[in-house]
Amino acid sequence: MFSQAIFLIGPTAVGKTQTSILLAKYLDTEIISADSMQIYKGMDIGTAKPSKNEREVVRHHMIDIVDPTEDFSAGEYLRKVREVIAELSRKKKIVLIVGGTGLYIKSLTRGLFEGSKSDKDFRIRMKIQEEVHGKGYLHGRLGKIDPLAASKIHPSDLRRIIRALEVYNLKKRPISDLQKKDTLGYLYNPIKIGLTRDRKELYRMIEDRVERMVSIGFVEEVNSLIERGCHEGMTSMQGLGYIHFLRYFKREYSLDEAIRLLKRDTKRYAKRQFTWFRKEEGIQWVDITGYTDHVEILGLLKEKVERLRELL
Numbered sequence: 001m002f003s004q005a006i007f008l009i010g011p012t013a014v015g016k017t018q019t020s021i022l023l024a025k026y027l028d029t030e031i032i033s034a035d036s037m038q039i040y041k042g043m044d045i046g047t048a049k050p051s052k053n054e055r056e057v058v059r060h061h062m063i064d065i066v067d068p069t070e071d072f073s074a075g076e077y078l079r080k081v082r083e084v085i086a087e088l089s090r091k092k093k094i095v096l097i098v099g100g101t102g103l104y105i106k107s108l109t110r111g112l113f114e115g116s117k118s119d120k121d122f123r124i125r126m127k128i129q130e131e132v133h134g135k136g137y138l139h140g141r142l143g144k145i146d147p148l149a150a151s152k153i154h155p156s157d158l159r160r161i162i163r164a165l166e167v168y169n170l171k172k173r174p175i176s177d178l179q180k181k182d183t184l185g186y187l188y189n190p191i192k193i194g195l196t197r198d199r200k201e202l203y204r205m206i207e208d209r210v211e212r213m214v215s216i217g218f219v220e221e222v223n224s225l226i227e228r229g230c231h232e233g234m235t236s237m238q239g240l241g242y243i244h245f246l247r248y249f250k251r252e253y254s255l256d257e258a259i260r261l262l263k264r265d266t267k268r269y270a271k272r273q274f275t276w277f278r279k280e281e282g283i284q285w286v287d288i289t290g291y292t293d294h295v296e297i298l299g300l301l302k303e304k305v306e307r308l309r310e311l312l
Contacts, residue, residue: 005085005095006305007109009034009277010195011270012100012240013206017050018294019195020098021058023301027094030059032084034099034108037239039077040068042225045218046241048209068225068236078107102276109190109280119166126162138165146174191308192282193301196274198289206266210241214259219245240266284308 006027008020024031033039037047041064050060061084066072081097088095097108130138138161143150149164167175197205222245230237237246241262248258277283284304291297 004309005097005190007034007105007190007192008096008098008195008301009100009105009192009283011202011273011277012266013048013209013270014195014197014202015205015288015291015294015297016098016100016195017048017054019297019301020096021050021054022294022298023305024058024096026298026302027096027305029093029096030061030088032081032095032097033060033062034097034101034104035062036077036101036104037236038063038099039066039072040064040236041066042228043068043221043236043239043242045213045216045221046239048213068230069228069234071235074103074107077104081108100273102273102280105280109192119170122166122169123162126165127158130158138162141165146176148176149174152176190282191305192280192284193304193308194277194283194285195297196285196287196289201289202270203267206270207263210259210263210266213241219248219255222246223249240269 006023008016008023010016020031035047037043038049039062040047043049049063054060055063062077062081065080085095097105099105126138136155138158139150139153139155142153142161142164145168146164150161153160153164155161164175167173167178171178218241222242225237225242226246226249232238232243232246237243244253244258244262244265247253248255253261286297286300286304288297288300291300
């Protein structure tokens with residue numbers, strides 16, 4: 001087991017990137033990204049990806065590893081990260097994982113159930129059945145097959161309901177039973193540090209970030225992806241901003257409306273991230289409200305990091 005792993009997490013735009021680079025230099029280590037959008041090549045501005053210069057200062061992993069036309073699962077992410085962790089372990093370096101994608105962080109702190117391969121035909125049939133029989137039909141069906149899974153999935157969460165039915169169809173066993181036995185675990189005892197700000201301050205920073213992204217070419221970045229064949233049906237293009245400006249190019253929104261909706265939806269995403277963080281155990285929060293100097297923020301983190309490392 002690799003015993004030294006530090007997670008630096010927090011909502012979008014809170015200030016993780018710059019702070020993490022300083023923290024990595026302080027710890028003499030490398031950074032593993034836990035951002036589900038930064039994995040895509042050519043999606044730089046909209047994902048607030050560390051710049052080329054920043055990645056030359058500190059080596060980053062799990063960035064620019066997938067073409068935006070490809071699918072990439074959390075299971076694939078976890079397997080690749082485990083390889084990076086093994087590499088860092090050989091170098092005797094601390095693992096520093098930085099990001100805000102809940103599923104990625106969950107997979108790295110609590111393990112991940114991979115289940116089975118997908119069956120697209122089955123998923124299509126299930127969606128048709130839900131449409132024919134009415135909302136709630138599939139949840140009721142799941143309740144008969146796997147009451148425990150049904151109790152944990154909201155009746156309107158059709159994606160997860162269909163996945164649970166799909167696993168049962170393929171494995172002939174309830175997904176709740178399989179989850180107990182087939183979960184990919186992690187390789188370390190994690191220290192989790194969260195950055196947080198006053199909500200109003202964070203929302204102002206989100207608005208400023210959106211304006212800055214647009215000013216340096218975010219709209220043009222989306223257009224270049226469209227020219228490469230990316231479209232709304234791809235997972236990559238569902239990301240914040242990408243879906244908004246894709247619809248702008250489809251003339252569904254004006255540019256001003258796309259920007260307004262992006263600001264609104266990014267704030268909503270930050271709120272959902274806070275909701276998820278409340279469910280994650282063991283996060284040591286550092287309130288950086290009012291701080292804009294990342295050297296000062298690093299100073300707040302140093303004492304907490306060292307104190308927590310002593311407890312390992």
